[in-house]
Amino acid sequence: xxxxxxxxxxxxxxxxxxxxxxxxxxxxxxxxxxxxxxxxxxxxxxxxxxxxxxxxxxxxxxxxxxxxxxxxxxxxxxxxxxxxxxxxxxxxxxxxxxxxxxxxxxxxxxxxxxxxxxxxxxxxxxxxxxxxxxxxxxxxxxxxxxxxxxxxxxxxxxxxxxxxxxxxxxxxxxxxxxxxxxxxxxxxxxxxxxxxxxxxxxxxxxxxxxxxxxxxxxxxxxxxxxxxxxxxxxxxxxxxxxxxxxxxxxxxxxxxxxxxxxxxxxxxxxxxxxxxxxxxxxxxxxxxxxxxxxxxxxxxxxxxxxxxxxxxxxxxxxxxxxxxxxxxxxxxxxxxxxxxxxxxxxxxxxxxxxxxxxxxxxxxxxxxxxxxxxxxxxxxxxxxxxxxxxxxxxxxxxxxxxxxxxxxxxxxxx
Amino acid sequence: xxxxxxxxxxxxxxxxxxxxxxxxxxxxxxxxxxxxxxxxxxxxxxxxxxxxxxxxxxxxxxxxxxxxxxxxxxxxxxxxxxxxxxxxxxxxxxxxxxxxxxxxxxxxxxxxxxxxxxxxxxxxxxxxxxxxxxxxxxxxxxxxxxxxxxxxxxxxxxxxxxxxxxxxxxxxxxxxxxxxxxxxxxxxxxxxxxxxxxxxxxxxxxxxxxxxxxxxxxxxxxxxxxxxxxxxxxxxxxxxxxxxxxxxxxxxxxxxxxxxxxxxxxxxxxxxxxxxxxxxxxxxxxxxxxxxxxxxxxxxxxxxxxxxxxxxxxxxxxxxxxxxxxxxxxxxxxxxxxxxxxxxxxxxxxxxxxxxxxxxxxxxxxxxxxxxxxxxxxxxxxxxxxxxxxxxxxxxxxxxxxxxxxxxxxxxxx
Numbered sequence: 001x002x003x004x005x006x007x008x009x010x011x012x013x014x015x016x017x018x019x020x021x022x023x024x025x026x027x028x029x030x031x032x033x034x035x036x037x038x039x040x041x042x043x044x045x046x047x048x049x050x051x052x053x054x055x056x057x058x059x060x061x062x063x064x065x066x067x068x069x070x071x072x073x074x075x076x077x078x079x080x081x082x083x084x085x086x087x088x089x090x091x092x093x094x095x096x097x098x099x100x101x102x103x104x105x106x107x108x109x110x111x112x113x114x115x116x117x118x119x120x121x122x123x124x125x126x127x128x129x130x131x132x133x134x135x136x137x138x139x140x141x142x143x144x145x146x147x148x149x150x151x152x153x154x155x156x157x158x159x160x161x162x163x164x165x166x167x168x169x170x171x172x173x174x175x176x177x178x179x180x181x182x183x184x185x186x187x188x189x190x191x192x193x194x195x196x197x198x199x200x201x202x203x204x205x206x207x208x209x210x211x212x213x214x215x216x217x218x219x220x221x222x223x224x225x226x227x228x229x230x231x232x233x234x235x236x237x238x239x240x241x242x243x244x245x246x247x248x249x250x251x252x253x254x255x256x257x258x259x260x261x262x263x264x265x266x267x268x269x270x271x272x273x274x275x276x277x278x279x280x281x282x283x284x285x286x287x288x289x290x291x292x293x294x295x296x297x298x299x300x301x302x303x304x305x306x307x308x309x310x311x312x313x314x315x316x317x318x319x320x321x322x323x324x325x326x327x328x329x330x331x332x333x334x335x336x337x338x339x340x341x342x343x344x345x346x347x348x349x350x351x352x353x354x355x356x357x358x359x360x361x362x363x364x365x366x367x368x369x370x371x372x373x374x375x376x377x378x379x380x381x382x383x384x385x386x387x388x389x390x391x392x393x394x395x396x397x398x399x400x401x402x403x404x405x406x407x408x409x410x411x412x413x414x
Numbered sequence: 415x416x417x418x419x420x421x422x423x424x425x426x427x428x429x430x431x432x433x434x435x436x437x438x439x440x441x442x443x444x445x446x447x448x449x450x451x452x453x454x455x456x457x458x459x460x461x462x463x464x465x466x467x468x469x470x471x472x473x474x475x476x477x478x479x480x481x482x483x484x485x486x487x488x489x490x491x492x493x494x495x496x497x498x499x500x501x502x503x504x505x506x507x508x509x510x511x512x513x514x515x516x517x518x519x520x521x522x523x524x525x526x527x528x529x530x531x532x533x534x535x536x537x538x539x540x541x542x543x544x545x546x547x548x549x550x551x552x553x554x555x556x557x558x559x560x561x562x563x564x565x566x567x568x569x570x571x572x573x574x575x576x577x578x579x580x581x582x583x584x585x586x587x588x589x590x591x592x593x594x595x596x597x598x599x600x601x602x603x604x605x606x607x608x609x610x611x612x613x614x615x616x617x618x619x620x621x622x623x624x625x626x627x628x629x630x631x632x633x634x635x636x637x638x639x640x641x642x643x644x645x646x647x648x649x650x651x652x653x654x655x656x657x658x659x660x661x662x663x664x665x666x667x668x669x670x671x672x673x674x675x676x677x678x679x680x681x682x683x684x685x686x687x688x689x690x691x692x693x694x695x696x697x698x699x700x701x702x703x704x705x706x707x708x709x710x711x712x713x714x715x716x717x718x719x720x721x722x723x724x725x726x727x728x729x730x731x732x733x734x735x736x737x738x739x740x741x742x743x744x745x746x747x748x749x750x751x752x753x754x755x756x757x758x759x760x761x762x763x764x765x766x767x768x769x770x771x772x773x774x775x776x777x778x779x780x781x782x783x784x785x786x787x788x789x790x791x792x793x794x795x796x797x798x799x800x801x802x803x804x805x806x807x808x809x810x811x812x813x814x815x816x817x818x819x820x821x822x823x824x825x826x827x828x
Binding site for chain 1: 449450453454465467468469470502503504505506507523524525563568569575576582583584585586587588589590591592593594595596612613614615616618619620622624625626627628629630631632633634635636637638640641648654731735793797798799801802804828
């Protein structure tokens with residue numbers, strides 16, 4: 001705490017500090033939710049099978065349950081005749097026990113009757129219609145266990161069926177359902193409060209006045225937080241005023257059951273605003289980073305207020321989303337455990353237009369992707385139009401001045 | 415309609431019929447929702463800018479608004495002295511008009527005062543502290559329009575800002591917010607009713623009885639429908655009974671405002687069940703496909719009841735999810751307009767274990783992916799354990815008998 005001077009730091013150093021901050025400050029929490037609402041959630045513990053699957057010896061084919069030795073040497077030319085004493089459909093079971101010379105008609109999925117040890121498929125049988133005693137001709141010899149799935153052969157009770165960290169896509173939810181599970185323990189999503197600051201900001205549908213602009217960042221960051229696997233809580237617009245900003249942050253800090261894990265402020269455009277946030281965090285928490293050697297987004301702030309992480313993003317939406325993507329998204333994914341999904345977001349593609357970059361600062365640039373080629377968006381970073389073309393961003397190292405047409409660049413998709 | 419015989423058809427022919435069915439039967443609908451809830455939705459019309467952006471000539475830097483000619487020939491050695499007559503922060507504006515020899519202190523984002531045509535950055539100015547008349551030394555010559563973003567230079571009122579079909583990720587939502595838009599027209603998501611059929615099926619938490627198994631498919635298909643961009647409505651379990659199934663389907667057909675667009679039934683395991691669904695659809699609708707030459711999933715049914723699409727999937731969960739992925743998912747994405755997202759789901763990877771496939775039928779196989787290698791899951795298709803390992807599936811053409819270790823196969827991720 002206090003007002004010590006914080007020097008501008010390099011990108012990699014900033015990432016290290018932020019990663020540590022997220023890992024050390026955020027406590028992983030678990031919650032119990034219905035399986036049917038668990039799509040895309042992440043299991044927070046190894047899950048063991050509570051039952052054997054199949055729960056009973058099960059027919060894999062439609063046909064006849066028999067004692068296998070009754071079929072030995074049977075063939076089309078030399079059928080064995082068995083007496084059919086019962087019929088069992090999937091969902092029911094037979095109370096009878098098969099004796100030598102008997103069989104029971106059975107449907108796929110039904111439990112194997114007592115006394116039987118094999119299934120003869122219906123294709124290898126023949127109903128002797130005229131027989132008054134329901135005789136069945138068996139046309140094929142089958143070995144023991146033929147077309148039977150033994151109890152627990154699929155999954156044994158007590159076996160791990162889903163590992164901690166598994167994303168519950170449709171098939172993984174299927175596994176839980178096969179257990180008859182009603183609920184499942186999943187990681188809680190981190191809760192992110194979003195504040196936009198700036199005297200110039202209008203809320204949606206407010207009347208336009210000279211000098212005012214509509215607030216972009218609340219919804220922009222909200223969408224980004226959803227993509228990172230967090231729960232966004234929008235906290236509205238705050239004026240560039242020390243007391244007002246402090247009150248808003250204290251409100252979030254003092255929420256019942258401390259629901260917010262992260263607070264993201266995006267600053268106004270005026271130079272003094274970054275300092276307002278810094279002064280507030282200095283007073284009630286600790287500033288860890290104030291200034292990163294990166295273009296755009298130099299005045300980025302990272303700090304901590306008790307057990308909450310606080311981030312100050314630039315007010316300019318293009319800068320805000322780039323800084324969010326580089327310095328917040330990966331670590332929010334880390335704590336929300338949804339990091340795996342992110343691998344879908346990188347592509348190596350060809351640059352379609354030369355880029356000149358300023359030496360000495362890492363630069364991030366919005367790009368548009370057309371026909372698998374990368375077009376840099378060279379508007380000034382205040383331009384909202386950039387956002388309507390932007391599909392992704394690219395990184396240009398601080399030692400590079402020119403990236404030429406045809407070079408392969410890594411794009412990170414929004 | 416009627417009971418005409420439907421022959422088993424090839425995969426490509428089935429896909430064609432299903433694609434046509436979805437395109438012709440489903441009517442694209444639009445709905446109006448708040449921008450803040452529109453994350454990941456798809457805009458249903460071209461959206462035009464309702465305002466100019468910037469809405470006014472805007473300062474791009476902190477500094478002084480001047481008449482540019484007042485700075486001409488200024489330098490560190492030969493500063494020009496201007497009289498500062500006002501100060502304007504972002505969010506406010508100055509009522510004064512600059513005259514020759516005057517300047518106004520200005521913050522980034524603030525409107526350019528009348529009479530000014532350029533900004534001198536604060537770095538190229540000096541406050542003459544001792545001057546009683548607030549004189550400012552200008553240390554650099556700047557041309558007209560320097561560091562000014564002209565009104566409408568970013569986006570002109572009436573220009574298209576988002577094309578029909580755009581997925582509203584965070585940056586696209588940012589664009590709408592910059593307009594102060596409260597709501598947006600997006601495509602309605604198709605509504606999919608899900609029925610599980612089978613005498614053997616238990617609902618979650620029901621007591622286990624011999625011969626019964628827990629229903630997997632309701633939640634499995636629910637998750638899959640969410641992934642395809644649809645809204646799943648789960649309709650519970652129906653016995654393998656003509657009248658019960660017919661009543662359930664009639665209920666869905668007669669819903670107020672016909673809310674379901676697609677009905678997906680998954681059949682029990684017994685052979686007769688496919689026929690029950692076929693008979694119901696024959697009576698109250700039209701069967702288009704009954705039987706596809708594919709392993710697993712041969713008994714798949716596709717039909718139409720008035721303006722609703724009806725699908726019969728195999729009861730076996732592994733078969734059901736494979737058939738869903740091949741024959742339903744692409745067309746549900748087509749009508750939900752979320753097809754683009756699917757490109758993330760394909761990868762070309764190396765096979766780690768030889769596969770033997772039955773000739774004559776297209777075969778689909780669940781696979782596990784470890785260290786970017788593809789391991790086929792060779793359990794019988796009734797095995798639930800398959801689902802706990804399955805990351806993806808692969809396709810094996812009907813003319814291929816062996817796929818060897820090291821061959822590159824295309825995997826389609828769940």
